[in-house]
Amino acid sequence: MGIATGSVALRRSALYAQTGVRLTPLNDELALITGAGANLLVHRADDDGLLLVDSGVARENGGIHFVLKNYLAAPVVYLINTHWHPRHTGGNPNFGNGGAEIIAHVNCLKRLSASQHLTFPDQFVEPLPPEGLPKRTFVDSGELRHGSDIVQYKHLPPAHTDGDIVVRFANANVYHCGDLFYNRIYPYIDYGSGGSAEGMIASAARILNEADARTTLIPGHGTVGVKAELQAFHDMLADVTEKIDTMLRQGNPLDRIQAARPTARYEEAWGNGRLSGGEFVRLLYSGKIRQASAKEPLKAL
Ligand SMILES: [Zn+2]
Secondary structure (H helix, E strand, O other), rough: OHHHHHHHHHHOHHHHHOOOEEEEOOOOOOOEEEEOOOOOEEEEEOOEEEEEEOOOHHHHHHHHHHHHHHOOOEEEEEOOOOOOOOOHOOOOHHHOOOOOEEEEEHHHHHHHHEEEEEEEEEEEEEOOOOOOOOOEEEEEEEEEEEOOOOEEEEEOOOOOOOOOEEEEEOHHHHHHHHHHHOOOEEEEEEEHOOOOOHHHHHHHHHHHHOOOOEEEEOOOOOOOHHHHHHHHHHHHHHHHHHHHHHHOOOOOHHHHHHHOOOHHHHHHOOOOOOOOOHHHHHHHHHHHHHHHHHHOOHHOO
């Protein structure tokens, strides 16, 4: 099949070495694109072109287009955004200009249409030009047939942001979880976009309810996972959050909570991503302070 052949060629390509953008087949129709700022998933239908889940960070546009053009040789007809973050939507204008119909949750469109502020890293993000904005939006869920598969996209209550969706390839039993799943990397939670640790834990539980032992789970960041790995993510997040909650209720400040190392047992497996254990604790703590200060003065903690 074309995807498998392309993968072999790709490993020999010079451009792959230059950009690090890499296409890896998952089966005859689905392939993973890595090295593009986030994990992208592409579905090929012989007569219907390509369906892409997330468009990567803008600076990797060239590499993404290279692997799609040279190894799949079909236009992107649909682009589904899992949420608004720039690592997942940076290529939107290029694909929109190329004729792709962009699909996303209404809150994703809302945030892509106006300036946003991210706290990690601290940056202001400009709105996307009109051609990069989703044209098909939804509130709860939707689906479309693409080639031999049915692609279902569903909004989950606020978790990583307030516009997260999960994209399910029903026949292939493959989910793209966006940033509701980080595999063996401490997750980022975008409190400024309506996210919360409790929402992340609840979303992971909902995906776990639907998945089975043969489901392939694509995280937004980290390696391709299975149900047991999403369970480990859920359990780690629930455990660390509970430890921080307990110390906060006892009146401990951030430095004392960090010194108690609530992430100690997870450091070796989870501490090799963008966030160290201490930074992850600071992130969760900042979310708790934000939630508390929204309800009552900070000193009440
Ligand atoms: Zn994200």
